[in-house]
Amino acid sequence: xxxxxLDGIVLGLQFGLLATGLTLIYGxxxxxxxxxxxIAVTSAITVALAMDAGIPVLPAVVLxxxxxxxxxxxxxxxxxxxxxxxxxxxxxxxxxxxxxxVSFIIDGYLNWRYPLKALNLYIGGGAIEILGVLMRRGSLLxxxxxxxxxxxxxxFFRSTSLGRxxxxxxxxEAGARLIGIDPKQMLRLILVFSGVLAALVAVTRSMIxxxxxxxxxxxxxxxxxxxxxxxLGNVVGALLAGIILGIVNVVAADLIGSxxxxxxxxxxxxxxxxxxxAGLLGVKE
Amino acid sequence: MLEVSGLSAGYQGNDVxxxxxxxxxxxxxxxxxxxxxxxxxxxxxxxxxxLSPSSGKVLFEENDITGLPAEQIARLGMRFVSxxxxxxxxxxxxxxxxLGAYPYKPDPETMSIxxxxxxxxxxxxxxxxxxxxxxxxxxxxxxxxxxSKPRLxxxxxxxxxxxxLLARAAYEALxxxxxxxxxxLVTEQQVPxxxxxxxxxxxxxxxxxxxxxxxxxxxxxxxVRSAYxxxx
Numbered sequence: 001x002x003x004x005x006l007d008g009i010v011l012g013l014q015f016g017l018l019a020t021g022l023t024l025i026y027g028x029x030x031x032x033x034x035x036x037x038x039i040a041v042t043s044a045i046t047v048a049l050a051m052d053a054g055i056p057v058l059p060a061v062v063l064x065x066x067x068x069x070x071x072x073x074x075x076x077x078x079x080x081x082x083x084x085x086x087x088x089x090x091x092x093x094x095x096x097x098x099x100x101x102v103s104f105i106i107d108g109y110l111n112w113r114y115p116l117k118a119l120n121l122y123i124g125g126g127a128i129e130i131l132g133v134l135m136r137r138g139s140l141l142x143x144x145x146x147x148x149x150x151x152x153x154x155x156f157f158r159s160t161s162l163g164r165x166x167x168x169x170x171x172x173e174a175g176a177r178l179i180g181i182d183p184k185q186m187l188r189l190i191l192v193f194s195g196v197l198a199a200l201v202a203v204t205r206s207m208i209x210x211x212x213x214x215x216x217x218x219x220x221x222x223x224x225x226x227x228x229x230x231x232l233g234n235v236v237g238a239l240l241a242g243i244i245l246g247i248v249n250v251v252a253a254d255l256i257g258s259x260x261x262x263x264x265x266x267x268x269x270x271x272x273x274x275x276x277x278a279g280l281l282g283v284k285e
Numbered sequence: 286m287l288e289v290s291g292l293s294a295g296y297q298g299n300d301v302x303x304x305x306x307x308x309x310x311x312x313x314x315x316x317x318x319x320x321x322x323x324x325x326x327x328x329x330x331x332x333x334x335x336l337s338p339s340s341g342k343v344l345f346e347e348n349d350i351t352g353l354p355a356e357q358i359a360r361l362g363m364r365f366v367s368x369x370x371x372x373x374x375x376x377x378x379x380x381x382x383x384l385g386a387y388p389y390k391p392d393p394e395t396m397s398i399x400x401x402x403x404x405x406x407x408x409x410x411x412x413x414x415x416x417x418x419x420x421x422x423x424x425x426x427x428x429x430x431x432x433s434k435p436r437l438x439x440x441x442x443x444x445x446x447x448x449x450l451l452a453r454a455a456y457e458a459l460x461x462x463x464x465x466x467x468x469x470l471v472t473e474q475q476v477p478x479x480x481x482x483x484x485x486x487x488x489x490x491x492x493x494x495x496x497x498x499x500x501x502x503x504x505x506x507x508x509v510r511s512a513y514x515x516x517x
Contacts, residue, residue, distance in 0.1 A: 164384050168373050174335060175371030179385055179429060180359035 003133045004251050010139050010208070012246020013146040016239035018201045018219065019226035020153065021194030027170040027233025029187040031083060031095040035075065036198055037219030038106040043068040043199030044119035044211040045110060057121065061203050068199025072191035075102070080191075084184070103216060110213040118212035121203065138207035145204050149197075150239060157235070166190060170233055221262075225269045231279025241280055245269070286311045286437055286468055287332075287363070292341030294331040300339055301327040302492040309437065314459070314469040316479040316500070318513060319489035325472040326368060328489065329441045333365035334358040345437070364435035368442040370426040374415030378406050381414060381425055385432025392434070398465075399428045402458050420451040427458065438462070440471040444478060456482045476513035480504055488513075 018036075025031050047064035051057060079102060083095045110117075123141060127134035157163040168176040169183045176183060201219075202211050226245055230237030245265055252264040272280060287309040295301035302324040309315045319325050330336045332343060334355035343351045345363050359365070373381065382399060383391050400407040403424040409417065414425055423443060430438060443459070444452035456478055459469055472489075473479035480486070480500045488496040488509060496506065503509050 161383065161387055161390075164376070164380055165387050167376060168384055171373035171376060172371050174355070174367070174369075175373060177335070177355040178333065178359055178365050178367065178371055179387060179433065180356050181384075181387060182354075182356045 002131055004254050005247060006130065006133055006135060007139070008247030008250035009243060010143045010246070011250055012243035013143055013150065013239075014201050014204060014242070015222055015226045015246050016242025017146055017149060017197060018223040019230060019238035019242055020150075020235050021197040022223045022227045023230060023233055023235060023238045024166075024170075024190050025187070025194055026092075026227070027235075028166065028183065028190050029084075030088070030091045031080060031099075031187075032092055032224075033075070033099045033191075033194070034096055034220055034224075035099040035102040035106065036194070036223055037216035037221075038103045038110075039068050039071045039195050040198040040202035040205075040219050041110065041211065041213060041216040042071055042106060043195075044202040044206060044215075045114055045117055045213065047121075047203060047206075048117055048119040049114075064203060065196050065199045068195035068197075068202075069192045070195070072193070072195025073188070075099070075195075076188045076191040103220065107213070107216055110216075114213055118210040119202065119206040120210040121206045123207055136208070142204035142207045145200070149200060153235070162189075218262075222265075225265055229269045229272045229279055231281045234279065234281045237279055237281030241272075244280075286313075286346055287470065288342075288344040289332070290342050292328070292331065292338050292343065294327060294336055294338040294341075296327075296336075298339070300492070302331070302489070305341070305489075305492075305494055307487050307494060307497070309468060309470050312463075312466060312468055313485065314463055314471070314483045316483040316486040317470070317472045317489055318474075318476045318479060318486055318503075318509075319472070320512070321474060323489045324492040325474075325489055326441055327492075329365065329439060329472060330367075333363070333439060335365075359433070362433075362435050363437040363439060364430035364433060365439045366426045366430050366441065366443065368445045370422050372414040372422055372425060372429075375413055377411050377413055378417075378425055379410045381429045382406070382432050385429035387433075389433075391432060395432055395434055399431050402431075402461060403428055419446040420448070420454075423447060423451075423455060424458075427455075431462070435467070437468045437470065440469065442472055442474060444473065444475045452478060476509075480514075 022033060022036055025033050043064040046067040047060045050060035050063045079098050080095065083091055083098060086094055123138040125137045127136050128140060157167055165181045166186050168181060169186045173183050205211050226241045227238055229245060230241035245268060248268050249261050249265055253261040290306045292305040293300045293303050305328060317325055327336065331338050334353050337352050342349065345361060348361060350358050350361065382396060386392065405421055406424055406428055409421065414422060443455045447455065452475065460482055463469060471479060483500050485499050486503050487494050496503065496509065
């Protein structure tokens with residue numbers, strides 16, 4: 001049981017980080033990025049290809065993170081342009097359709113060019129005992145990186161002026177503009193940033209299980225469920241929902257079977273929305 | 286300092302204000318008065334860049350700011366305090382004041398001026414804006430704007446939602462700021478308040494400027510007296 005709990009927390013932290021990127025883009029710009037998982041996969045494949053070319057693992061990972069950021073920037077500069085001209089619901093819908101289109105193109109391209117490619121940063125060595133449970137080194141390292149990143153995120157948003165400026169746009173866009181903050185600039189920054197986050201999750205994920213070209217959709221779906229449960233636009237909610245759903249997912253997979261666990265996740269999400277329509281920590285409009 | 290000419294603006298092609306012209310000189314306090322629905326808020330939202338004008342021109346310190354987005358106008362040193370306040374509900378008083386100076390480092394001297402002016406904000410540094418009373422929120426909105434050391438402060442109905450005593454206090458704070466050399470443009474429905482604290486004024490009716498003059502001239506005008514000062 002404790003083993004499940006720890007596994008769930010490891011997975012949940014990654015879910016939470018994944019959802020953070022998605023929820024920030026929504027909170028800032030009213031844009032839902034359904035190509036999010038493909039950013040993660042593209043970054044993972046970039047790392048794998050770089051390592052094939054003989055680049056050592058750390059520089060290869062840096063390349064992957066850069067690829068994620070660049071992907072986000074390209075989305076902002078190209079496909080999201082027409083989206084920014086719309087407001088409210090129309091904006092959400094168009095962003096959803098266009099980024100879904102991008103995800104199909106990326107999936108198609110990757111499956112055609114690199115059908116057998118996968119990123120596998122399996123970390124060897126014996127398991128380490130924690131709370132009487134044996135944990136794999138890969139899981140521990142992935143969790144450590146994720147925790148450090150989450151802590152960094154909190155420090156950034158609480159204590160830096162750029163972090164506060166980004167939060168102010170989520171809180172009240174007109175208010176932010178009236179004190180000289182350009183919401184478009186902040187959104188571009190967050191798209192780059194969320195791309196890097198997606199890449200980071202892909203890299204840490206690959207320490208536990210291989211990330212291949214077919215993983216994109218499931219990453220997007222997980223991120224989307226966690227984002228909705230946490231409350232769209234709410235970072236703390238996303239992290240909390242990530243951990244809860246991570247535990248639900250692992251326990252369900254263990255007790256019932258992993259084929260059913262996605263359904264259980266969806267049910268958990270649906271129940272949350274029925275009870276709290278704005279999400280766990282969402283604010284009612 | 287601010288020079289507006291032939292300005293028309295509104296929503297979706299329907300102009301609410303028409304061919305408005307006025308000016309604010311360095312160091313002045315100028316009021317624009319008018320009843321509810323006269324177009325004061327539309328006019329001010331256009332001035333500060335939240336709305337685009339359909340025609341006309343706005344000059345701020347010789348810069349043409351017509352149609353510039355709000356964030357650029359704010360950076361030029363003209364700050365707008367909306368009647369809707371547009372605070373950040375889940376952020377603390379302190380965070381608002383720090384953000385007011387964005388992208389620059391907050392100047393400690395300006396911070397202490399603001400906190401001296403509104404001691405209430407100093408007491409509530411860690412409180413979230415969303416949990417504060419209307420009067421405190423108004424102070425915070427003005428304080429946030431002041432943190433950038435603006436040369437022109439534009440206030441839309443600062444007395445909105447405030448009890449008479451608090452509304453008076455808001456104007457007293459403005460008087461202090463004026464002594465420090467701040468130029469102020471203000472709209473007001475509660476005309477007696479604005480008249481007591483301004484040098485000159487304009488009367489906006491149905492989107493047109495109908496009258497202008499010094500506050501003494503306006504206060505002596507029979508039309509103003511009966512419509513806005515409750516004197517018959």
